[in-house]
Amino acid sequence: MITLTATLPCGLPPAWAVWERHLFALLDEAVTPFWGKYLRPDGRLIWRAKMEETWQPRDGVDDFYEAVYNWPLLYLLGGGDHLLTRSHTAWEGITAQLTEMGMLKDDFDIGYDQFHISEGQLFFDFLCMADPTNQAMIARARRFAGWYLNEDPAALNYDPQRQIIRAPHTGSSGPRWGYLTDEPPTFPWAAAMRRYGLPFSDVPGVTTYDDLRDPAQAAAMGAAVQARMGRGDVATNLLATTIVANAALLTGETKYTEWIATYVAAWQQRAQANGGVLPDNVGLSGEVGEYLAGKWYGGLYGWTWPHGFHNIGAAAFVAAANAFVLTRDARFLALPRDQLRAIMGHGEMRDGDPSDMTLHHHWASIFAALDPPHTTWLIPYRYGDGGWFDYQPLPPSYPISLWALSMALGDAQAITHLREVGRYDWRQVFAMRTKEDSGHEAPWFTFLAGENPEYPVTILAQAC
Structure with missing residues (x-):
């Protein structure tokens, strides 16, 4: 860490600076007791049950890494040097642990969806940012990216002719065909998934989610899911551009940038052919809707199930940001902009009941700021055979992120529009934390706009 020595007295430091240093001190100290309770000296996680015997054979590794994922970020922001050392030890330990469980090969997921791979x-990625000259991490970044550039003949995840990633589940072992592991495949009823409904509405005999309690109906849905979601490219695979972008940033090699530009441009062309809306599935022949009777919707983590725009929007934004940062070509930003326009064009003023929304836990700050009956502007997150549905708030993070990259007037106007129709005070700060550490973008934005001067002290005091 570089040490700066001040030579001029600053007088009384501002309150936000005092709170910030206090928070850093708390977080620096919290690492040691956390490690003692949840990690072994070599960085492996401690769990009560023998996870190797209870873990599902096809599942993501994201939850394991997420226990400590933000430690390198804290180090980058000004945390202690011990955070970097601890981060390396934890990453190595957890990676070895997951490899022994059969979930990783060559330090990377053997094959899963990019929504969860990206979380893991x-x-x-943060560790590479915090230690960008670490040769072992650079070698891994090259290897990880190489699986999508077909540099490993045993893991040919990409079809360069059709410019598609060949399966919804990919990784260090190449395409992992199918979506379900059971043979024959089954899609049983699960309490946690009930709120999202059915993946498909055209499976004979399965008309409601509760029909899946019947093993025969669960088998019918399982067969449909396996056939329709188990091969070809999906829009959520756009998140794989971050794997390649990390290698580009660490090495400066143009082959990574070229791959990202080509892959994102291919998806942009498909969106343009679909009226600007990003289709969520492409067959192995390169045809949109190949396994879904020609439908542009219905792919894994696509517009229909389970989260819709929550996944599609994130994938479009991340891919466009990667392409733009590496090429400086602002035309890539049209991809997320068009998705925003599409769903905002179907927005409506409604009395919102968060308990009826599939992502209700994301909107805590918005509904806390609204008076009953919680009338606000909602947009459809999903699209199925019956059209647009699942109306929920549009978080400010999407248009703000786009504007932060483009600095375009039109993108700034989209933020203004969202603020006006939302009918809640963006300056309010609530003591809360969501799964994505999100929900505070609105008061932060108003602080940047000069309208919320107390925001830094308020948010830091809440965190402490």
Whole structure:
């Protein structure tokens, strides 16, 4: 860490600076007791049951890494040097642990969806940012990216002719065909998934989610899911661009940038052919809707199930940001902009009941700021055979992120529009934390706009 020595007295430091240093001190100290309770000296996680015997054979590794994923980020922001050392030890230990469980090969997921792979890779990405000259991490970044550039003949995840990633589940072992592991495949009823409904509405005999309690109906849905979601490219695979972008940033090699630009441009062309809306599935022949009777919707983590725009929007934004940062070509930003326009064009003023929303836990700050009956502007998150549905708030993070990259007037106007129709005070700060550490973008934005001067002290005091 570089040490700066001040030579001029600053007088009384501002309150936000005092709170910030206090928070850093708390977090620096919290690492030691956390490690003692949840990690072994070599960085492996401690769990009560023998996870090797209870873990599902096809599942993501994100939850394991997420226990400590933000430690390198804290180090980058000004935390202690011990955070970097601890982060390396934890990453190595957890990676070895997951490899022994058969979930990783060559330090990477053997094959899963990019929604969850990306969550798990945050720890690795932050660690690379915090220690960008670490040769072992650079070698891993090259290897990880190489699986999508077909540099490993045993893991050919990409079809360069059709410009598609070949399966919804991919990784260090190449395409992992199918979506379900059971043979024959089954899609049983699960309490946690009930709120999202059925993946498909055209499976004979399965008309409601509760029909899946019947093993025969669960088998019918399982067969449909396996056939329709188990091969070809999906829009959520756009998140794989971050794996390649990490290698580009660490090495400066143009082959990574070229791959990202080509892959994102291919998806942009498909969106343009679909009226600007990003289709969520492409067959192995390169045809949109190949396994879904020609439908542009219905792919894994696509517009229909389970989260819709929550996944599609994130994938479009992340891919466009990667392409733009590496090429400086602002045309890539049209991809997320068009998705925003599409769903905002279907927005409506409604009396919102968060308990009826599939992502209700994301909107705590918005509904806390609204008076009953919680009338606000909602947009459809999903699209199925019956059209647009699942109306929920549009978080400010999407248009703000786009504007932060483009600095375009039109993108700034979209933020203004969202603020006006939302009918709640963006300056309010609530003591809360969501799964994505999100929900505070609105008061932060108003602080940047000069309208919320107390925001830094308020948010830091809440965190402490």
